[in-house]
Amino acid sequence: MKKISPAAFSSCLPTAVRDSCLAYVKSSSATRQGNLEGGTAYLRQWVLCFAAVLLVAWADSSATSSQTASPNQQGGPPVTLSSSSLSFSAQIVNTTSGAKAVSLKNRQSVPLTITSISITGDFAQTNNCPLAPRTLAPGASCSFSVTFAPTSLGTRTGRLVINDDASTSPRSVSLSGSGTLSGLSAITVIPGSTSINTGSQQQFTATGTFTGGVSSNITNFVTWTSSNTVTATVSSTGLASALSGGSTTIQAFSGQSAGPLPWLLALHLFYRPSLLHPLPPPSLKARCNNL
Numbered sequence: 001m002k003k004i005s006p007a008a009f010s011s012c013l014p015t016a017v018r019d020s021c022l023a024y025v026k027s028s029s030a031t032r033q034g035n036l037e038g039g040t041a042y043l044r045q046w047v048l049c050f051a052a053v054l055l056v057a058w059a060d061s062s063a064t065s066s067q068t069a070s071p072n073q074q075g076g077p078p079v080t081l082s083s084s085s086l087s088f089s090a091q092i093v094n095t096t097s098g099a100k101a102v103s104l105k106n107r108q109s110v111p112l113t114i115t116s117i118s119i120t121g122d123f124a125q126t127n128n129c130p131l132a133p134r135t136l137a138p139g140a141s142c143s144f145s146v147t148f149a150p151t152s153l154g155t156r157t158g159r160l161v162i163n164d165d166a167s168t169s170p171r172s173v174s175l176s177g178s179g180t181l182s183g184l185s186a187i188t189v190i191p192g193s194t195s196i197n198t199g200s201q202q203q204f205t206a207t208g209t210f211t212g213g214v215s216s217n218i219t220n221f222v223t224w225t226s227s228n229t230v231t232a233t234v235s236s237t238g239l240a241s242a243l244s245g246g247s248t249t250i251q252a253f254s255g256q257s258a259g260p261l262p263w264l265l266a267l268h269l270f271y272r273p274s275l276l277h278p279l280p281p282p283s284l285k286a287r288c289n290n291l
Contacts, residue, residue: 078108078166081173086160088148088177092208094216096124097148102173103141104129104162111135113165121158122150123175129162150179153221181221181254183211189252196242204238206252222252 082103091097106112113132119125129142136142150156158175186209196202208218224234228248234240240250 076107077168078106079112079164079168079171080105080107081171083173085174085176086146088175090178090180090182091148091150092183092210092214092216093150093153093179093181093218093221095149095214097177099145099147101143101145102160103143104136104171105141106136106138106166108166109138111137114162115165116163117144117161119146119158119160119175121175122152122156122177122179123148123158123160125160144173146173146175148175148177150177153179153181181208181210181218183214184208184218184254185211187218187222187252187254189250198242198244200242202240202242204234204240204250204252206238208254218254219252222254225251225253227251 082101082105086100086102088097088100113135114129115132117125117127117129117131123146125144125146127142127144129144130136144160146160148156155176155178160173160175161170162172163170188207188209190205190207191202194202204219204224205217206219206222208216208222210216219238220236222238224236224238226232226234226240226248227250228246229243231244231246231248232240232242232250234250238252
């Protein structure tokens with residue numbers, strides 16, 4: 001029980017009760033004992049004073065508790081994000097999506113220190129949030145701009161993570177999207193023709209053209225074949241290896257549907273001259289088969 005001064009009663013008791021209690025509190029122990037022996041009126045006065053002491057102690061305790069509460073005067077979490085997740089539409093591989101925004105608000109009555117910001121997966125971000133030693137003012141907000149650039153086909157996930165000095169740190173935003181070749185209308189293989197010596201290699205690159213004129217490097221997302229594997233082979237990433245004299249056609253194709261053509265083929269002649277009997281390089285062959 002806290003010690004209550006006589007003056008504390010003046011702020012919370014009716015005048016009649018206050019005067020009576022003050023007289024009781026200030027009286028000597030002998031006087032209080034005599035009053036108690038004098039009858040119920042004095043006993044009632046003592047009970048009222050005791051109740052008043054409890055009331056003042058409770059009010060004082062509540063005020064102290066309120067003063068030491070969380071600096072967030074609005075209730076709820078001290079820092080909030082406008083969204084806990086961002087989902088992107090299907091995006092052509094190796095191209096970048098439009099940006100999506102998410103904001104962070106400092107709901108505290110004290111500045112917020114943001115110590116680090118990181119992002120994972122096929123996602124990138126820019127922001128206008130102050131990093132330590134700078135701070136975000138009480139009640140202020142800052143924002144993040146997130147983009148998606150899939151490096152592979154199918155579902156892609158990531159996470160935006162913010163670390164700060166608030167009690168609920170760290171906080172994060174889940175990120176998701178998918179890579180696709182949808183809308184592929186043509187494939188171009190570079191180089192169009194070449195000649196190399198036995199034992200040498202040549203890297204081919206496949207560029208896809210999509211509906212709307214968008215182009216993307218799809219070298220790792222097409223199927224590569226060689227029409228003459230005795231002369232040369234080609235890896236799944238378009239790296240051709242010359243094995244013997246002769247010529248072969250290196251193919252890059254995709255199973256993505258595009259208009260009336262279910263399969264798109266870009267065919268290029270690969271030439272490796274014989275070391276003993278060199279042949280003139282053949283002309284470039286390119287055709288598109290409707291399988």
